[in-house]
Amino acid sequence: MISPFDGEITAGLYGDAEVAAFFSGEAEVRAMLHVEGAIAAVEADLGIIPETAGRAIKAAAGSVTIPAASLAAGFASAGVPVSALVKEFRSQLAPDVGQWLHWGATSQDVVDTGLVLRLGGVLDLLDARLAELIAALGLAAATHRDTVIAARTRFQMATPTTLGAKIAVWTAPLVRHRARLAELRRRLMQVSFAGASGTNAALQGRGGEVVEGLAAALGLGATPVPWHAARDTMLELGSWFALVTGSLGKIGADLILLGQSEIGEVTAGTGGGSSTMPHKANPVVPEALVALSRVTAGNLGTLAQAMIHAEERDGTALGVEWFTLPSMAVAAGSALRHGIALAGTLKAHPDRIARTFAGDRGMMMAEAAVFALAEEMPRPEAQALVTAAVKAAGREGTLAEALAAAAPGRDWPRLLDPARGVGDAPQIADAAGR
Template identity: 50%
Template sequence: MMLTDGQFSDPDLAAIMGAPAQVAAMGRVEAALAQAQGRLGMIPLGAADRIAAVAGGFAPDPATLIAAAATAGIPAQAYVAALKKACDKDGAFAHYGATSQDIQDSALILQLRDALAVIEDRLTALDCELAARGDAFGAQPIPARTRFQIAAPTTLGAKIAVWRAPLLRHLARLAELRPRLLTLSLHGAAGTGAAFGADAAALRADVARQLGLASSDVPWHAARDTVAELAGWLSLVTGSLGKIGADLILLGQSEIGEISAGTGGGSSTMPQKSNPVAAEALVGIARLNAGGVGMIHGAMIHAQERDGSALAVEWQTLPDMVVRTGAGLRLALELARSLTPNPRRIARTFDADRGAMLAEAAGFYLARHMPRPDALRIVAEALRQVAANDADTLATALSRLQPGHDWAAILAPGRNTGKS
């Protein structure tokens, strides 16, 4: 437990990816393996029933497995030893022909399946919440900024649409990667399945059916591309959330204040402050997961049939990425539900700009009446006059340079937001 868990962790995802859930998932795999082997005559039916019954409810304290897991170099081996002991005389048939990596990987997939269901629900909920904010406030004109400079008018609806678009693509990507990821691992010590004999394929099919997973004839002990694909997807999701967070930080800073979201955090010594804690966490989570992708991609360099050093990197990186993604979506949902524009502050920004952000619109309007180079020269001169005289606006300057046009109406921000 860390004191920053409220920002960077999530109780639901932490429970799914935590040690007790890992132990329970390994028990499900061992139970399914024993039942399938009993049906195929690989082990006695009585032993199969006993092993399945014990594994189904076997919940050793993970703390008791830590020392053995450190010695073995893989947590599943410590679990299997404890399971065999709990099964007494039938323990000799537990884990029959399997390798610890089979159990650990298959259990991971069961955990990831549950975690992805929660993440998908939150991703869908976030999209729906942002859609509702768009319906409520989408027509609100707001300054667009490019490279941290005011550029032109847009609308809050356009900004929200940019936030939403990747979320829908992430849902589509999840549907594509799920079938590749949710695959049983059951190929024995060196990936050949030799200890399972002629019925190895039938055994895998039966265990996969029981667990609701796909089955592959090729082992993935040392081929971690689907894990890396998931890590990339998690980073894409949190990267999109980080973009939302960065926008909210900038739009909510003291001298702008055009949008508010979340309740903010106070300063220990400056009572006037309301720090954008949740939005900052979204940015932090995005950066942490981006770093995690590099670690997982490094773990794809997996020597021969199994590489403990590569696996260790994955074990220490992937669960945290999953949990952080859940935390990011939880925080983003809280921010979206309270997202509110401040029309008074937005109007103040437009007023302070004095129409300069409409320079592009003015140039294109004049280009309908004269050659474009001449139009641009006039707009440039108008901008020079605005810069030299604090009382001027682009509309008043253009009224002097090109009278006979209703420049105030032509350059009204609400009339120059395109399809936003």
């Protein structure tokens, strides 16, 4: 079954070619060969295998060609691709060299360490996109620092805010996600090398040396306890993907609501047309952000099942991880790519914002009216007076008119100007991206 992430028709919206490339068969084979070459070189340096064999395997690992499709039958038989990879690689080496290939290793060592190497590239790419998005949103927040709009709580008018403050709220989690990623990488980027069942028994007490050597050779960390059956860092990574897509899904949802035909206060992107309604400009990209977020949240629950990794190796848990983690990475990449595009096309529409304020008739300034009156009377009395004024205004009158009748002698139009009711919103906008 073709997923929306790699479908010929749907990948342009839901997929991400740059991220997906790290999960291609070619990339997986290349990473596994790189690991096999590093194992041989390190073991040769340590005198575990002959130096000439180690050098030959290392050199061949960088030049040998093994088509990913050639491993399919072996994977179907063994449930992992490494047995077939080693067989094919060994066939291309001299017999006296090939016998030292994969010495003391097991398939999962090569699969997991190869995966970590590929994930490092994925995270480099996503971190760069996050930085670009944060910068673009910071610029948008500064541009709209003083653009007064209506805040809405529970889908109802609340009080005034500024678009810049709203954008700052969008941006703050993204800054935290970059910090989380830096912390996560230290735990994730670790060599996995533990042999047949996690003890490196075949290396006769030298497993720790090989692990340390591999870590140095591959630019990874080394843990004293093997992690092949403890998948917490993979779930942590999946959680990070869900956090990123979730934060972007919130932006998408806000843009959908703000851009509705009857509101139209803020738009981003070009919009998509209808096959039959010429007037439509559907919020296709914001919708995609919401969809990507929801799918990734669902996949996170599935990925959590891989934590139940029975004993020293569990093919069912590995299969769950292989199904879910790549699609979550692609979804995060796609969401970030769309977020950058939206941030660069964000527009406020002052005429529609003014229409919203006119239609509200000053009601969103009711809280401000209460506090203005509370300077001269107990707050409960002020609350009751403003509540009565709201009712007296009905569906046609303005709050300023009703308050002028109930509490005369004040410049209610000036006191109820939405621009006076934004509080710290401009200063919040100034903090976007920090």
